[in-house]
Amino acid sequence: DAGVTQSPTHLIKTRGQHVTLRCSPISGHKSVSWYQQVLGQGPQFIFQYYEKEERGRGNFPDRFSARQFPNYSSELNVNALLLGDSALYLCASSVRDRGDGYTFGSGTRLTVV
């Protein structure tokens, strides 16, 4: 079985640009969550979607947005990129909306220059 798939694995963007990160959950998983992990820190919650509805939002500016599609895949969008947005972005999926069932992808490493 395929795990949680994230694309791209790495990318470099310039300040002010927009970026879209993609996540395909494990088949049958209806919940997708997004986390940001800055170097030296633990993952920080950005969004959770369950059955295509936003269930939770972390303390991130409105430049961050996300959506979940009918096939349960998800996109994370970040507008007007700042240097501080450089981080590893992790997607996690689960059957339900609880952390013990989360399976994380390997992440997308975003570098903003």
Add this chain to the structure above:
Amino acid sequence: DQQVKQNSPSLSVQEGRISILNCDYTNSMFDYFLWYKKYPAEGPTFLISISSIKDKNEDGRFTVFLNKSAKHLSLHIVPSQPGDSAVYFCAASEDYGGSQGNLIFGKGTKLSVK
């Protein structure tokens, strides 16, 4: 303001001995706690969890202890193996039965087993 604290950035243990990783939290509303393991270039992997109604949960070589009065939990790995070398994250949630699934992570402890 860190709600989940892992005060030891690193820990080195000899193979076969016990590894004890510690975690403190400040939010008394947390009702569910989890440990994740992370290897380089991989996402975190769920290890073990504990509900606030319990004080111990065991799964093979891994045991998590919860002391609610001290707002402290620990992960014991016995015996430690070289493959256990990784970064370990403590995480907490205040909506175990709720809808948000928002996990609050600590900064992690890098375990080296030699």
